[in-house]
Amino acid sequence: MASQKSIYMDHSATTATDSAVVEAMLPWFSINYGNPSSLYRLARESKAAIEDARKKVANAIGAKSEEIYFTSGGTESDNWALKGTAFALQKKGNHIITSAIEHHAILHTCQYLEKHGFQVTYLPVDEFGQVRIEDLRAAITDKTILVSVMFANNEIGTIQPIPEIGAFCRERGILFHTDAVQVIGNLPVDVAAMNIDLLSLSAHKFYGPKGIGALYIRKGVRIDNYLHGGGQEHRKRAGTENVPGIVGLGVAIQKAVMDLDVKTSRIRALRDTLLDRILHEIPNTRLNGHRTMRLPGNLNVSFEFIEGESLLLLLDHAGIAASTGSACSSGSLEPSHVLLAIGLPAEVAHGSLRLTLGVQNTEEDVSYACDEIKKAVERLRAMSPLYADYLKKRSCNV
Amino acid sequence: MASQKSIYMDHSATTATDSAVVEAMLPWFSINYGNPSSLYRLARESKAAIEDARKKVANAIGAKSEEIYFTSGGTESDNWALKGTAFALQKKGNHIITSAIEHHAILHTCQYLEKHGFQVTYLPVDEFGQVRIEDLRAAITDKTILVSVMFANNEIGTIQPIPEIGAFCRERGILFHTDAVQVIGNLPVDVAAMNIDLLSLSAHKFYGPKGIGALYIRKGVRIDNYLHGGGQEHRKRAGTENVPGIVGLGVAIQKAVMDLDVKTSRIRALRDTLLDRILHEIPNTRLNGHRTMRLPGNLNVSFEFIEGESLLLLLDHAGIAASTGSACSSGSLEPSHVLLAIGLPAEVAHGSLRLTLGVQNTEEDVSYACDEIKKAVERLRAMSPLYADYLKKRSCNV
Amino acid sequence: MYSEKVMDHFMNPRNQGEIPDADGVGEVGNPTCGDIMRIFLTVKDNIITDVKFQTFGCGAAVASSSMATELIKGKTLEEAWEVSNKAVAEALEGLPPIKMHCSVLAEEGIHKAINDYRIKNGLEPWEEKGGHTHSHDDLACEE
Numbered sequence: 001m002a003s004q005k006s007i008y009m010d011h012s013a014t015t016a017t018d019s020a021v022v023e024a025m026l027p028w029f030s031i032n033y034g035n036p037s038s039l040y041r042l043a044r045e046s047k048a049a050i051e052d053a054r055k056k057v058a059n060a061i062g063a064k065s066e067e068i069y070f071t072s073g074g075t076e077s078d079n080w081a082l083k084g085t086a087f088a089l090q091k092k093g094n095h096i097i098t099s100a101i102e103h104h105a106i107l108h109t110c111q112y113l114e115k116h117g118f119q120v121t122y123l124p125v126d127e128f129g130q131v132r133i134e135d136l137r138a139a140i141t142d143k144t145i146l147v148s149v150m151f152a153n154n155e156i157g158t159i160q161p162i163p164e165i166g167a168f169c170r171e172r173g174i175l176f177h178t179d180a181v182q183v184i185g186n187l188p189v190d191v192a193a194m195n196i197d198l199l200s201l202s203a204h205k206f207y208g209p210k211g212i213g214a215l216y217i218r219k220g221v222r223i224d225n226y227l228h229g230g231g232q233e234h235r236k237r238a239g240t241e242n243v244p245g246i247v248g249l250g251v252a253i254q255k256a257v258m259d260l261d262v263k264t265s266r267i268r269a270l271r272d273t274l275l276d277r278i279l280h281e282i283p284n285t286r287l288n289g290h291r292t293m294r295l296p297g298n299l300n301v302s303f304e305f306i307e308g309e310s311l312l313l314l315l316d317h318a319g320i321a322a323s324t325g326s327a328c329s330s331g332s333l334e335p336s337h338v339l340l341a342i343g344l345p346a347e348v349a350h351g352s353l354r355l356t357l358g359v360q361n362t363e364e365d366v367s368y369a370c371d372e373i374k375k376a377v378e379r380l381r382a383m384s385p386l387y388a389d390y391l392k393k394r395s396c397n398v
Numbered sequence: 399m400a401s402q403k404s405i406y407m408d409h410s411a412t413t414a415t416d417s418a419v420v421e422a423m424l425p426w427f428s429i430n431y432g433n434p435s436s437l438y439r440l441a442r443e444s445k446a447a448i449e450d451a452r453k454k455v456a457n458a459i460g461a462k463s464e465e466i467y468f469t470s471g472g473t474e475s476d477n478w479a480l481k482g483t484a485f486a487l488q489k490k491g492n493h494i495i496t497s498a499i500e501h502h503a504i505l506h507t508c509q510y511l512e513k514h515g516f517q518v519t520y521l522p523v524d525e526f527g528q529v530r531i532e533d534l535r536a537a538i539t540d541k542t543i544l545v546s547v548m549f550a551n552n553e554i555g556t557i558q559p560i561p562e563i564g565a566f567c568r569e570r571g572i573l574f575h576t577d578a579v580q581v582i583g584n585l586p587v588d589v590a591a592m593n594i595d596l597l598s599l600s601a602h603k604f605y606g607p608k609g610i611g612a613l614y615i616r617k618g619v620r621i622d623n624y625l626h627g628g629g630q631e632h633r634k635r636a637g638t639e640n641v642p643g644i645v646g647l648g649v650a651i652q653k654a655v656m657d658l659d660v661k662t663s664r665i666r667a668l669r670d671t672l673l674d675r676i677l678h679e680i681p682n683t684r685l686n687g688h689r690t691m692r693l694p695g696n697l698n699v700s701f702e703f704i705e706g707e708s709l710l711l712l713l714d715h716a717g718i719a720a721s722t723g724s725a726c727s728s729g730s731l732e733p734s735h736v737l738l739a740i741g742l743p744a745e746v747a748h749g750s751l752r753l754t755l756g757v758q759n760t761e762e763d764v765s766y767a768c769d770e771i772k773k774a775v776e777r778l779r780a781m782s783p784l785y786a787d788y789l790k791k792r793s794c795n796v
Numbered sequence: 797m798y799s800e801k802v803m804d805h806f807m808n809p810r811n812q813g814e815i816p817d818a819d820g821v822g823e824v825g826n827p828t829c830g831d832i833m834r835i836f837l838t839v840k841d842n843i844i845t846d847v848k849f850q851t852f853g854c855g856a857a858v859a860s861s862s863m864a865t866e867l868i869k870g871k872t873l874e875e876a877w878e879v880s881n882k883a884v885a886e887a888l889e890g891l892p893p894i895k896m897h898c899s900v901l902a903e904e905g906i907h908k909a910i911n912d913y914r915i916k917n918g919l920e921p922w923e924e925k926g927g928h929t930h931s932h933d934d935l936a937c938e939e
């Protein structure tokens with residue numbers, strides 16, 4: 001029988017919507033349900049709620065209200081940012097620079113653009129997952145119109161040198177987009193100070209609802225529309241506005257950036273405890289990503305000789321929700337492109353475990369999780385032919 | 399002081415989310431919040447909820463589950479259907495046929511496609527707003543890859559001869575897409591019997607939530623992806639699924655198609671009462687659209703000599719939520735393209751009023767609305783120079 | 797996504813371990829793509845009297861190994877040779893389509909172990925019949 005425990009350590013995948021957020025959304029379903037595009041009172045109320053949420057998003061990232069456009073989530077924001085600017089600037093150039101460890105919403109969009117006449121450079125990253133400014137500098141050509149580098153990585157949590165990249169791009173007059181989907185509520189963001197031209201965010205990653213996000217577009221940036229239709233969002237993004245979702249995003253982002261330091265310090269401390277215990281108590285384990293330049297709740301380790309999906313199944317049985325970069329869990333043939341990009345051999349990438357902590361986690365969770373992970377790793381190693389070989393080899397060498 | 403009354407007669411713009419739908423959505427925000435792509439129990443529950451909703455949508459329109467893809471709404475469905483098939487079939491041909499009275503989500507997408515190498519024929523409609531099969535037949539070329547004709551029009555409510563268009567396209571081997579956003583819960587839909595290859599729908603038009611919709615794609619239809627990224631929706635539509643929205647859509651569509659006849663008969667009767675009274679009691683008024691082939695709740699009339707936005711403001715003051723095809727209300731310079739397409743002179747189009755009735759309307763609403771409309775029209779005519787001229791001319795002719 | 801049977805065999809794998817002086821050993825897969833399986837056989841009078849496995853792989857791979865060893869235990873080599881990946885998957889009450897190749901691994905592991913035994917005993921190895929039911933081709937790691 002599976003465990004009665006239920007410990008959620010997959011906050012980078014999604015988060016529980018905060019009850020205050022749901023509360024704030026509720027009236028906009030059945031009471032104040034007016035279509036914001038209409039003229040009457042009910043509609044004006046929806047319109048006002050949207051503008052209020054827009055201001056909250058703008059405030060949270062140092063933007064102006066009129067620079068915020070609501071979308072259906074991080075994926076749409078990424079698609080729009082890249083395709084919209086690429087096609088708008090096609091006459092200026094056809095070269096785009098991104099990194100090898102972006103989310104698929106960026107990478108697959110880049111592949112689409114490659115099929116439509118664009119050239120894309122995928123910057124390598126160092127062993128900790130960071131892009132080097134020298135590589136960026138070397139990749140620039142006179143055809144470069146856009147640089148898109150994520151603020152922090154969803155798998156290994158590594159934070160990129162965003163202010164440096166922003167300053168560099170601004171100086172060269174090249175647009176700079178950053179996918180900040182993992183960052184809101186985890187790190188301070190200031191689009192003006194950081195010279196960011198476009199920024200993607202998604203509410204469900206910071207205790208807001210799924211299916212709503214935003215794209216920040218700095219005033220003056222040329223960008224084509226992506227969803228064509230009605231005149232919503234200042235004629236830039238068509239479709240009846242998801243009013244409850246937008247209201248929820250507004251409340252969630254306001255809460256997310258409040259007392260950021262206090263909240264993230266607590267989560268960082270929990271993460272560090274868990275990480276230290278795992279590294280000390282489980283042999284043949286390595287940390288993936290950067291030791292300090294990483295998201296506060298993110299922990300990514302590889303256990304040699306075992307496979308991640310099996311590990312997740314055992315942890316699920318123990319009531320722990322986690323994630324892996326193993327190909328076996330994804331239905332694709334390749335293990336995580338991020339783990340390969342930081343130089344992990346495929347078989348080590350297979351044995352990776354991502355735990356992402358959030359507001360609901362406690363010290364008790366951490367200690368329970370550590371015990372269970374240890375047991376599960378031991379159990380899987382006991383049935384692993386790779387571990388058997390390793391033990392034999394080790395005893396021969398003695 | 400504005401009226402305390404509140405009568406909603408704009409159900410084609412959007413609807414109040416049914417309280418049972420909201421109820422069904424609630425657990426998926428904060429309790430069962432798992433990301434469906436993950437492996438653990440919480441995630442499997444989300445996945446199962448999505449598949450359950452998919453089945454409900456499929457059942458409602460005579461499709462198979464695996465032919466339903468969730469989107470962020472009608473606009474995304476329309477964009478995907480047209481751009482996705484157009485680019486996938488580009489090698490076969492570059493000609494698309496649509497109608498002159500489509501929603502902007504279709505028309506603006508067609509304009510986008512025209513900029514990207516496609517040719518689009520906009521079929522005219524007759525004075526009632528119907529497309530003629532002869533015109534469609536005449537428009538077909540050996541380059542025609544797609545026909546997109548809406549099931550029923552959002553402004554004048556006119557229903558198109560969808561089964562005939564479907565049969566015709568199937569026979570010619572041309573893809574047929576229909577925008578059925580206004581139709582779910584109003585008319586029976588059977589994609590198999592009607593030979594429909596792609597169909598767009600949007601939950602908030604049938605008492606479901608805003609920001610969620612679906613595209614039906616018949617098995618075997620070739621279509622490019624539109625939102626690129628993760629492997630969701632069988633690798634066809636990326637982005638973390640809006641689980642509460644999808645669940646809400648499922649419940650809403652199941653309710654929408656239940657007892658369709660009973661519900662729509664009641665609404666049709668109310669609409670007919672209102673229409674008859676308006677036409678009889680207010681002179682110089684005409685009905686726009688088809689007398690019988692129209693959506694049960696839709697009423698669209700033009701009052702000569704007055705302007706729609708003014709009328710809406712007076713009605714809003716009286717607590718009535720309605721819509722107009724006047725340019726003054728839309729921020730564009732042209733009055734409704736639909737009203738112009740059925741041959742209305744621009745000045746008559748300006749004086750149009752759309753009332754769309756729904757489940758919450760009563761006989762009392764109808765009688766109150768009729769009285770208030772009459773008063774408002776009289777008041778505006780009293781200040782209209784056109785009406786003054788008309789009165790003078792009439793008295794001269796007498 | 798897995799059936800109860802798969803989860804049972806995953807949580808309580810049968811015949812897991814190593815036979816140090818096995819009569820036949822088969823290893824298939826490669827760690828790069830996350831599948832590696834080793835099958836150990838003890839054969840007496842043409843009958844598989846003992847079988848054990850070691851597996852590095854997903855839940856389906858572990859469950860397939862466990863089930864496959866159950867299916868061939870006590871069988872003649874001829875009978876064991878005929879146990880297909882489909883039979884393994886069916887005995888597990890089905891596998892998700894993308895996980896069918898994990899059961900192919902089990903079938904191939906058994907074949908390798910049997911042929912290893914035959915070669916060690918001076919017999920001709922049996923020929924893998926081509927084109928059997930596995931969907932390994934489109935999911936093959938070697939590509």
Ligand SMILES: Cc1ncc(COP(=O)(O)O)c(C=O)c1O
Binds near residue numbers: 012074103105181
């Ligand atoms: C870095 C990053 N970018 C983009 C996305 C896509 O966001 P969504 O799934 O909300 O569309 C995600 C999460 O899935 C992400 O982690």
Ligand SMILES: Cc1ncc(COP(=O)(O)O)c(C=O)c1O
Binds near residue numbers: 238240503
């Ligand atoms: C006929 C029609 N098509 C498409 C749409 C767009 O749907 P949504 O606003 O939900 O994106 C609407 C409504 O706005 C519509 O009435």
Ligand code: FES
Binds near residue numbers: 327
């Ligand atoms: S061993 Fe990788 S998918 Fe089964």
Ligand code: FES
Binds near residue numbers: 725726
């Ligand atoms: S008269 Fe003012 S907008 Fe038409």
